Amino acid sequence: MPRWKELPSSLDERVRNLVVQMRRLKDRSALSLASLQTKTGYSSSSWERYLSGRALPPRKAVEELARVSGLDPARLLVLHELAEEAWNQETSAAPVTDTPKPENARRRVVLIGVCAAVVLGAVLAGALLAAPWKDGGNGKNAATTARYNSAPASRGAFAYKAGKTYPCAVRRENGRLSASYSDTHTALLSGPAWDVVEAQCLLGYHGFDPGDVDGVVGPRTTRAVKRLQQKADLPPDGIVGPQTWQVLRK
DSSP states (O other): OOOOOOOOTTSOHHHHHHHHHHHHHHHHHTOOHHHHHHHHSSOHHHHHHHHHTSSOOOHHHHHHHHHHTTOOSHHHHHHHHHHHHHHHHHOSSOOSSSSOOHHHHHHHHHHHHHHHHHHHHHHHHHHTSSSOOOOOSSSOSHHHHHHTBSOOOOOSSOOOOTTOOOOOBOEEETTEEEOSSOOOSSOOOOSSOHHHHHHHHHHHHTTOOOSSOSSOOOHHHHHHHHHHHHHTTSOOOOOOOHHHHHHHHO
16 A cells, blocks of 8 residues: 655645545555546546645546546535535646546536635525534533434435535434434544534534535644544544544433
8 A cells, every 4th residue: 555645735625635536546446547548548647646635636537536446426526516616626727637628617607606605505504503613522502402412313314415405313322422414433534424413513513613514624623633543542534433423422
């Protein structure tokens, strides 16, 4: 398994999440950059830029990486959508693909408009809350209680929908906290999933604001995880694994 170079500290968390997952898929596939070029049609130099965080891969490249890794691309494409939003916010004119096409440019304009609408909706919804969250770490402030004591949504296969959030009803079952979205205590969080919704609910219960409970590991969720880890004397890497789950379930 290759030893990856550390990603730039200035990289947006949404872009970082995408790159980390792409690196994991490349490791899983055991393909070299040259092999990726042969199997995906994107040059090895392009893959080097994508996997180092120096260029945002086009949507098709992400789909191809998932395909050659034997993975359903749906979750990875959600991460790409979020990363593309962040990338467009931070870069004003530079194209994000090696061979930009007019239809891709039009698609990005439409995507930016949709994302802007989602963000505006979230802001307006937030204005209706009686009080903002506070990261006190005790899980007892009024806003947290109001937001985390609704009946949980019925579950099926997780499907990300922009702007959709889930209520949380955290309770103790057999000595462990649960929001009834997932019973995992070992899963390594990555793409959109019920495991992420569960972790976001438990973060909020403990008093660490994960942002919207939408099943996506975004920058606010990552920051909340780091705060929880710092309080629990764990390495504050923002990654939810077995040790962090143990703290969340207490």
